[in-house]
Amino acid sequence: MSVSAVKWxxxxxxxxTKLLAFLNSILHCPYLAxxxxxxxxxxxxxxxxxxxxxxxxxxxxxxQVARNIAIDMLRKNKRDALIDMDGIVLDGLHDxxxxxxxxxxxxxxxxxxxKTMNKLSTRHKNIIxxxxxxxxxxxxxxxxxxxxxxxxxxxxxxxxxxCKVELTH
Numbered sequence: 001m002s003v004s005a006v007k008w009x010x011x012x013x014x015x016x017t018k019l020l021a022f023l024n025s026i027l028h029c030p031y032l033a034x035x036x037x038x039x040x041x042x043x044x045x046x047x048x049x050x051x052x053x054x055x056x057x058x059x060x061x062x063x064q065v066a067r068n069i070a071i072d073m074l075r076k077n078k079r080d081a082l083i084d085m086d087g088i089v090l091d092g093l094h095d096x097x098x099x100x101x102x103x104x105x106x107x108x109x110x111x112x113x114x115k116t117m118n119k120l121s122t123r124h125k126n127i128i129x130x131x132x133x134x135x136x137x138x139x140x141x142x143x144x145x146x147x148x149x150x151x152x153x154x155x156x157x158x159x160x161x162x163c164k165v166e167l168t169h
Contacts, residue, residue: 008044011058012037019066026070028122030144036073040066109167116166120159127152128159 023033043065055061130136142149
């Protein structure tokens, strides 16, 4: 199938559900998956006629482009997280009125919480992240994961309990 005869919008539309599931399996976030799918369409639509003509299997190619975009997003998020952490440490060191012991205790507490969080399942991590950062309410989280709000509430309490148990040891 030659891409010159088929629009990229048609390819994306026909495979939207599968592409979103594929991207979500990489990014572990439905919102980032939607962003990646939009970026995929933009990148494909910007290709020249010659590039379009060289594509032998447009569906497979769209998955490949989507995968590359998702990986780029993960790398960018990882870089941004490293930069943010560096900024936090420097802010604490430049504040002449800060208590070094309090800063050290806070840093140890953060490390302990992060270790505990890393032991959680991906679904638990995502749910607590959405809730902790105030991005979504419990009902909205339940809707995203197609589970009951009661289960979301239970999972949040379970994570809090796990953190408390871990921190007392």
